[in-house]
Amino acid sequence: xxxxxxxxxxxxxxxxxxxxxxxxxxxxxxxxxxxxxxxxxxxxxxxxxxxxxxxxxxxxxxxxxxxxxxxxxxxxxxxxxxxxxxxxxxxxxxxxxxxxxxxxxxxxxxxxxxxxxxxxxxxxxxxxxxxxxxxxxxxxxxxxxxxxxxxxxxxxxxxxxxxxxxxxxxxxxxxxxxxxxxxxxxxxxxxxxxxxxxxxxxxxxxxxxxxxxxxxxxxxxxxxxxxxxxxxxxxxxxxxxxxxxxxxxxxxxxxxxxxxxxxxxxxxxxxxxxxxxxxxxxxxxxxxxxxxxxxxxxxxxxx
Numbered sequence: 239x240x241x242x243x244x245x246x247x248x249x250x251x252x253x254x255x256x257x258x259x260x261x262x263x264x265x266x267x268x269x270x271x272x273x274x275x276x277x278x279x280x281x282x283x284x285x286x287x288x289x290x291x292x293x294x295x296x297x298x299x300x301x302x303x304x305x306x307x308x309x310x311x312x313x314x315x316x317x318x319x320x321x322x323x324x325x326x327x328x329x330x331x332x333x334x335x336x337x338x339x340x341x342x343x344x345x346x347x348x349x350x351x352x353x354x355x356x357x358x359x360x361x362x363x364x365x366x367x368x369x370x371x372x373x374x375x376x377x378x379x380x381x382x383x384x385x386x387x388x389x390x391x392x393x394x395x396x397x398x399x400x401x402x403x404x405x406x407x408x409x410x411x412x413x414x415x416x417x418x419x420x421x422x423x424x425x426x427x428x429x430x431x432x433x434x435x436x437x438x439x440x441x442x443x444x445x446x447x448x449x450x451x452x453x454x455x456x457x458x459x460x461x462x463x464x465x466x467x468x469x470x471x472x473x474x475x476x477x478x479x480x481x482x483x484x485x486x487x488x489x490x491x492x493x494x495x496x497x498x499x500x501x502x503x504x505x506x507x508x509x510x511x512x513x514x515x516x517x518x519x520x521x522x523x524x525x526x527x528x529x530x531x532x533x534x535x536x537x538x539x540x541x
Contacts, residue, residue: 283535287327287531290470290471291516293517294356378390459480465511472514477491500533
């Protein structure tokens, strides 16, 4: 009898531990993480929520027994984290920096539409927020294979919008290093005229630019005169600064996942800042995931 009671108590204890673990991992952990987030009060700022490399799972590579559970769990994680980030940040603009799908570049038309419906369901957003979509190599190819013109056109048709978008005093340029294309430069995009015009030029690119400049990147910087660049692809958070006077990198550092302070960067001192945004998916093989939140203010700084 004593042994039976001990076994019963052990089973109950294990059951309680399992239930507490499930509750923490499925519900409480998201609320705990929110307590670590930092927010800035700025009524005149343009707030930008940056989403990088969600890479929702497809059905060709993930075709093992029970793979539907992996897709469901990954989608659920993305939906839970994004909805909380959206509610917390209340952004004016949401920029998706590419690699929306894991198998977009190999998907047929039917699968592509299915993946897009999943994305729309995961990343549910109010209509009054500006959305910007960039293709990544997993969406249209370009890393280990060539970019397919038809696949590229399909993505652009699904997310129809111009390559230059303006929100208040911020101009966004969509640059595609995979296809080596960029929008035409505005006639008034001069580096030394920002303060007078009270404008900010922002480049959005899936593939990082400043680490490996080359002729294409040099032309992008010359023509578009950005103050800040947001990129993705590497699945980690980094900040890189280019001194335009010397054309040399002046600062490179990894943003610590254990610090929650806002980083403030001046944009009127002749430097161009590139901020790499980490993946928001736990499926990318990196221990640190997240979203980016930028405040572009009238004081010519970005946080």
